[in-house]
Amino acid sequence: MYLINEQFLQYNLQNSNEEIMMEIMRLENELKQLQNQLIEENNKITSNNYLINSLTISINEYKNELNCFDTKILEMMKNNFITQHDIILDKLSKINLECDGMEYMNKIDIKEYETLKNEFQQLQEQKNHILNSKQQILYSIHKLKKTKEENLMEMIEKMNNELLKIFQYFVPNGFIKLVNFLKLNIYFLGFNSK
Numbered sequence: 001m002y003l004i005n006e007q008f009l010q011y012n013l014q015n016s017n018e019e020i021m022m023e024i025m026r027l028e029n030e031l032k033q034l035q036n037q038l039i040e041e042n043n044k045i046t047s048n049n050y051l052i053n054s055l056t057i058s059i060n061e062y063k064n065e066l067n068c069f070d071t072k073i074l075e076m077m078k079n080n081f082i083t084q085h086d087i088i089l090d091k092l093s094k095i096n097l098e099c100d101g102m103e104y105m106n107k108i109d110i111k112e113y114e115t116l117k118n119e120f121q122q123l124q125e126q127k128n129h130i131l132n133s134k135q136q137i138l139y140s141i142h143k144l145k146k147t148k149e150e151n152l153m154e155m156i157e158k159m160n161n162e163l164l165k166i167f168q169y170f171v172p173n174g175f176i177k178l179v180n181f182l183k184l185n186i187y188f189l190g191f192n193s194k
Contacts, residue, residue: 020141027134034127041120048113055109066095 160177167176 016144020137020144023137024134024141027130027137031127031130031134034123034130038120038123038127041116041123045113045116045120048109048116052109052113062095062098066092 163176167174
């Protein structure tokens with residue numbers, strides 16, 4: 001009867017340990033997936049930053065070119081009294097249109113950057129939540145192991161008392177004790193008769 005109870009307790013403890021290990025593995029897999037998503041989002045943000053920077057550089061180059069062009073035209077007009085006013089204005093207008101288009105693209109990329117940044121922050125929050133859950137599970141496992149050992153020791157103590165009573169009934173002044181080596185999961189039954 002005691003052997004059956006002990007086997008039943010070991011079976012339940014083993015099942016609960018397996019469930020806890022499965023939950024830990026599931027959370028670790030989920031954490032790896034989130035870390036991979038974070039890496040992808042970081043790569044997207046880096047790529048968008050690079051695109052925004054190159055667009056900003058292009059716009060600045062166009063603006064510098066426009067300023068140089070404006071300066072050259074003004075100098076030409078002053079020095080040569082150029083009368084082809086319409087041609088010059090047409091060239092200036094084309095350059096201004098190119099700059100305006102680049103600024104529009106820059107605004108779109110900034111919106112995409114903000115969206116990716118928000119998604120990244122959400123993933124970061126999910127990661128932190130999972131890490132907190134993992135810590136709580138590890139704490140629960142530690143607590144469960146401690147409770148398991150305490151319950152096992154208490155059960156062995158009760159079994160020893162009952163076993164000693166039965167043994168002394170058949171062997172007066174005899175002694176018997178069930179010893180638990182918790183670390184090795186070995187049970188030893190020793191007895192002594194005087």
